[in-house]
Amino acid sequence: MITTDFVPGSPCWLDLGAPDVEAAADFYGAVFGWRTESFDPENSYLLFRLDGKIVGAVGALTEADAKSAWMIYFHTTDADITVKAVEQAGGTVRVPASEVPSNVGRFAQLTDPQGAQFALWEPGEHKGIELADAPGSLGWTELYTSDSAAAQQFYGNVFGWTTQDVPLPGGGGTYTLITPADSGDERMHGGIMGMPDMFTGDQKPYWHPVFGTADCDATVARITEKGGAVSMGPEDAEGVGRLAVATDPAGAEFVVLTPAEGS
Numbered sequence: 001m002i003t004t005d006f007v008p009g010s011p012c013w014l015d016l017g018a019p020d021v022e023a024a025a026d027f028y029g030a031v032f033g034w035r036t037e038s039f040d041p042e043n044s045y046l047l048f049r050l051d052g053k054i055v056g057a058v059g060a061l062t063e064a065d066a067k068s069a070w071m072i073y074f075h076t077t078d079a080d081i082t083v084k085a086v087e088q089a090g091g092t093v094r095v096p097a098s099e100v101p102s103n104v105g106r107f108a109q110l111t112d113p114q115g116a117q118f119a120l121w122e123p124g125e126h127k128g129i130e131l132a133d134a135p136g137s138l139g140w141t142e143l144y145t146s147d148s149a150a151a152q153q154f155y156g157n158v159f160g161w162t163t164q165d166v167p168l169p170g171g172g173g174t175y176t177l178i179t180p181a182d183s184g185d186e187r188m189h190g191g192i193m194g195m196p197d198m199f200t201g202d203q204k205p206y207w208h209p210v211f212g213t214a215d216c217d218a219t220v221a222r223i224t225e226k227g228g229a230v231s232m233g234p235e236d237a238e239g240v241g242r243l244a245v246a247t248d249p250a251g252a253e254f255v256v257l258t259p260a261e262g263s
Helices: 021-032 079-088 148-159 216-225
Strands: 011-018 035-040 045-050 053-060 069-075 092-100 105-111 117-123 138-145 162-167 174-179 190-194 206-212 229-237 241-247 253-259
Touching (some): 011 021, 011 117, 011 138, 021 035, 021 045, 021 216, 035 053, 069 206, 069 253, 079 092, 079 105, 079 117, 079 148, 092 117, 117 206, 138 148, 138 253, 148 162, 148 190, 216 229, 216 241, 216 253
Parallel strands (some): 011 053, 138 190, 206 253
Antiparallel strands (some): 035 045, 045 053, 092 105, 105 117, 138 206, 162 174, 241 253
16 A cells, blocks of 8 residues: 555655646546646646645656656655665666755656666655545556566665565466565555566566546546547456556556455
């Protein structure tokens, strides 16, 4: 479960890099009911709010040749130390630990050895998302990677995550559950899926967010109505719920999930 009382290594923030910030805000507003609030007018950075609580943000793409995508940020109490751990574990630094003015916090943008991008957030006045594990908010994170074992080792070295392998139904491989260091299963926040055949050519491993919804099918209908696409589902996953893998009109991937009762 993703919570808002963050511990080191837990997801604490996410933002969308978009080629058209206003179009992205319109799309997600229609799909999830999010409203926007200007955070940095100079850089067209908008906060997403649901029922008054911050659930993420959207900003213009800043890196050359970057594709639209959601970025997951993981909590750290010291961005400089965690950046060094990333480098020592074989990752690369795209943006070094940097200050957001007015004591908002510090962040860094990084890439794991397999090529998946992620980020760090060291909170100042801004702690992170204010709503999680509820319809319209972040409920899970997933890494699709070319080498699950290597990814587990890397993130274990950086964040101290513990892992638990579970078999997928029908012999579909192994899914690895991830939990912050020194935490119980109640803080389990995501999974790692090894998909080596998926990453050929220019396709690189990546993280994507899973957003909760009270009605997966209705949310999918809104996604397609507003110009998004669905690559899988809606379908039922035993013990998980009803889910679909989607992309917004600019190609950023995300998952929508109506959790199974009791999960």
